[in-house]
Amino acid sequence: MARIEVNHLKYRYPHTENLALDGVSFQIEPGEFIGIIGKNGSGKSTLCQAFTGLIPNFYRGAYGGNVKIGEINVRDVEVDELCQKVGIVFQNPFNQITGSKLTVYDEIAFGLENLGLSRKEMIRRIDDALEQLDITRFRDRNPFDLSGGQMQRMAIASIIAMNPEIIILDEPTSQLDPQGSEEVFKAVQRLSQKGITIIMVEHKMEKIAAYSDRVMLLDEGKMIDFDTPQKIFSRDDLLEHGVLPPAFTRIGRGLDRKNAATGEYPVTLKEAKEALEGMAV
Amino acid sequence: MKSISLYEEKNSTLNHLDSGCKMLYMVAAILVPALIGNKWANVAVIILSVFLLAISKVLRKTVPVLSVSGIVILTIVIIQGMFRAGNTTVVLQLGPAAFYKEGLLYSLGIALNVFNILLAICVLIFTTKPSDMVENFIEKGFSPRLGYVFISIFQIIPQMMETMNTITDAQRSRGMETEGSLLVRIKAFLPLISPVVMSSLVDTKERAIALEVRGFNAKTKKTFLNERKVTTTDKIINLLLIAAVLASVAWRVKLWLG
Amino acid sequence: MKKKLYNSPWSLEFNTAALVLIPAAVGINYLGKLFAGVLKLPLWMDSIGTCLAACLAGPVVGAICGAINNIIYGLTMSPISMVYAFSQAGIGIVVGLMAYYGRMNKIGGAVATGILAGLAAVSISTPLNIAFWGGTTGNLWGDAVYALSLAKDLPVWLASLLDEIVVDLPDKIVTVIIVMGMYRGMPKSLQSLYQSNGKIESLD
Numbered sequence: 001m002a003r004i005e006v007n008h009l010k011y012r013y014p015h016t017e018n019l020a021l022d023g024v025s026f027q028i029e030p031g032e033f034i035g036i037i038g039k040n041g042s043g044k045s046t047l048c049q050a051f052t053g054l055i056p057n058f059y060r061g062a063y064g065g066n067v068k069i070g071e072i073n074v075r076d077v078e079v080d081e082l083c084q085k086v087g088i089v090f091q092n093p094f095n096q097i098t099g100s101k102l103t104v105y106d107e108i109a110f111g112l113e114n115l116g117l118s119r120k121e122m123i124r125r126i127d128d129a130l131e132q133l134d135i136t137r138f139r140d141r142n143p144f145d146l147s148g149g150q151m152q153r154m155a156i157a158s159i160i161a162m163n164p165e166i167i168i169l170d171e172p173t174s175q176l177d178p179q180g181s182e183e184v185f186k187a188v189q190r191l192s193q194k195g196i197t198i199i200m201v202e203h204k205m206e207k208i209a210a211y212s213d214r215v216m217l218l219d220e221g222k223m224i225d226f227d228t229p230q231k232i233f234s235r236d237d238l239l240e241h242g243v244l245p246p247a248f249t250r251i252g253r254g255l256d257r258k259n260a261a262t263g264e265y266p267v268t269l270k271e272a273k274e275a276l277e278g279m280a281v
Numbered sequence: 282m283k284s285i286s287l288y289e290e291k292n293s294t295l296n297h298l299d300s301g302c303k304m305l306y307m308v309a310a311i312l313v314p315a316l317i318g319n320k321w322a323n324v325a326v327i328i329l330s331v332f333l334l335a336i337s338k339v340l341r342k343t344v345p346v347l348s349v350s351g352i353v354i355l356t357i358v359i360i361q362g363m364f365r366a367g368n369t370t371v372v373l374q375l376g377p378a379a380f381y382k383e384g385l386l387y388s389l390g391i392a393l394n395v396f397n398i399l400l401a402i403c404v405l406i407f408t409t410k411p412s413d414m415v416e417n418f419i420e421k422g423f424s425p426r427l428g429y430v431f432i433s434i435f436q437i438i439p440q441m442m443e444t445m446n447t448i449t450d451a452q453r454s455r456g457m458e459t460e461g462s463l464l465v466r467i468k469a470f471l472p473l474i475s476p477v478v479m480s481s482l483v484d485t486k487e488r489a490i491a492l493e494v495r496g497f498n499a500k501t502k503k504t505f506l507n508e509r510k511v512t513t514t515d516k517i518i519n520l521l522l523i524a525a526v527l528a529s530v531a532w533r534v535k536l537w538l539g
Numbered sequence: 540m541k542k543k544l545y546n547s548p549w550s551l552e553f554n555t556a557a558l559v560l561i562p563a564a565v566g567i568n569y570l571g572k573l574f575a576g577v578l579k580l581p582l583w584m585d586s587i588g589t590c591l592a593a594c595l596a597g598p599v600v601g602a603i604c605g606a607i608n609n610i611i612y613g614l615t616m617s618p619i620s621m622v623y624a625f626s627q628a629g630i631g632i633v634v635g636l637m638a639y640y641g642r643m644n645k646i647g648g649a650v651a652t653g654i655l656a657g658l659a660a661v662s663i664s665t666p667l668n669i670a671f672w673g674g675t676t677g678n679l680w681g682d683a684v685y686a687l688s689l690a691k692d693l694p695v696w697l698a699s700l701l702d703e704i705v706v707d708l709p710d711k712i713v714t715v716i717i718v719m720g721m722y723r724g725m726p727k728s729l730q731s732l733y734q735s736n737g738k739i740e741s742l743d
Contacts, residue, residue, distance in 0.1 A: 064742025111495035
């Protein structure tokens with residue numbers, strides 16, 4: 001399994017003045033669930049695309065430092081070589097449909113056909129991906145006739161079928177209704193339990209807090225902090241960085257109830273309950 | 282979702298025939314009468330195409346296609362019948378308008394030719410899934426990237442039509458006039474088309490990325506999920522069609538030499 | 540990897556964005572035609588996408604858009620329009636070249652481009668019209684000119700040429716002017732998306 005190593009990563013989009021990423025360095029271990037938070041324009045999406053080689057190979061622009069996936073330096077390989085190691089899912093499920101396939105089943109096959117897999121292997125992987133994302137019953141539907149949540153799960157299935165070790169999710173639920181979001185989060189959690197490295201950008205802080213092993217806080221292209229959700233959400237300057245902590249943390253903070261052992265505010269329902277127990281009514 | 286493709290799954294004999302076979306039929310049906318250079322050859326092939334369309338249960342679908350060209354052909358008959366240089370023999374006098382035999386025969390030739398080509402194309406496109414045709418080409422060495430372009434158009438245009446309906450409704454509800462003088466209508470054109478143009482250009486970025494991360498530019502040889510089966514029947518039909526084309530080439534050469 | 544600052548106008552290598560631009564351009568052509576129909580404009584307006592693609596991604600992509608556009612019309616509406624793929628490709632090449640040489644930034648350049656594109660279409664379509672239809676275009680005004688010319692004993696090729704000029708030239712001029720307006724108003728980042736050989740600067 002591949003470890004991710006980012007060293008002094010800098011990037012500027014073509015025809016722009018400011019750096020979108022400004023000297024970011026960190027490591028991610030195989031199998032971790034990483035949440036990335038920060039206000040709009042803080043560099044979250046840019047960082048996501050830097051893992052896949054889209055930055056700089058698709059966008060061009062100006063680039064410094066490096067991103068290493070295992071032994072591979074992202075800068076030196078084409079996007080299509082890397083896509084078997086790193087998969088990415090975007091926020092708009094609609095624009096991720098290739099538009100060249102008439103059924104969900106064929107749509108998932110698109111990437112596998114490009115990789116030149118045998119028919120037998122394709123069928124095995126597609127059946128497996130449909131199963132994992134719980135969309136087997138839609139296999140013969142037209143991709144454009146699915147609901148948003150179903151479409152997004154198909155997009156994830158299309159990526160999963162390519163067997164990546166790392167999956168990047170860039171605000172996968174921001175255009176979905178609550179039910180669709182929940183379906184997607186459940187699917188992502190299952191993938192994480194299978195040992196795939198997950199990197200997710202998400203505005204729903206409760207979800208980030210509940211799923212992430214570590215959370216990265218970005219602001220203006222710089223990495224402010226990268227630590228456990230409890231540590232990150234207990235920071236006093238979160239609002240200055242444009243992030244509203246989870247409701248449970250805000251309650252804990254408002255009532256001044258910290259976890260006795262760690263001295264951190266609660267971030268999930270369970271932790272909030274523990275912190276509040278013992279409070280005199 | 283509404284499809285713009287003229288193809289219809291009817292489970293007919295021609296549906297099951299290999300796409301390569303039907304493409305060859307189209308080429309042969311256009312080439313053979315052109316090479317023989319005789320109106321009756323055109324008529325014969327037209328009858329054959331009509332027969333094929335009828336057994337595929339898609340003959341009715343040819344009516345709109347033919348009527349589009351039918352209007353053009355009607356103007357040709359009128360204009361050539363009345364004005365063609367070399368018109369001498371009057372066959373029909375309608376008030377001041379005189380129709381001449383030479384011009385009418387000339388336009389009949391055009392009509393037969395056009396209908397023959399149209400019907401031959403119809404045999405192919407009414408009975409063959411566009412993606413089958415493109416995949417067939419890709420297997421023979423056509424660029425898979427351009428192949429993608431062809432297939433995706435059939436899905437993208439209906440998508441854009443939906444966007445267009447939304448926009449037209451929105452602009453109408455804002456009181457935009459789509460009727461009135463020419464100037465008013467020209468002014469209405471830009472606000473209608475600009476938003477779709479911009480949004481579809483922005484979409485190209487996301488779609489290009491979505492394709493790239495799924496190995497669109499991979500250098501390995503592409504494989505296909507759906508197997509293409511070329512049966513013995515397909516092979517025999519192909520041979521017969523090639524023989525027909527070769528025979529008519531031979532006929533043409535013999536005419537030239539003799 | 541090759542690194543050039545600019546694409547050659549004749550480069551046959553194009554990136555994925557330029558490729559995806561083709562179906563979008565064909566769609567835009569389709570909508571232009573549809574809107575012109577809804578508004579009963581006396582123009583075709585069916586090459587806006589082709590011209591736009593030619594400006595953004597160059598003459599080769601423009602030509603491919605034009606050709607594919609008519610092949611798709613042929614497969615979906617009237618098969619005979621396939622033969623005019625050549626005229627549409629000609630339009631794409633002319634507009635792409637003019638944009639490459641910077642003529643699509645001013646109204647004067649746009650008018651010149653429109654005239655050249657129209658002439659390209661006319662010179663390719665006229666022989667096709669004569670071969671397939673005996674010289675008419677199927678457009679009311681154009682064919683009236685054709686009939687009038689024949690009545691005045693002009694030769695068929697000239698009558699057909701006049702017919703085609705009436706039908707194509709005004710349409711192409713208006714189309715190219717509209718396209719220029721859209722092209723100039725586009726953000727730089729969108730324009731550079733379709734140029735495949737942009738250099739990656741180093742920040743190390």
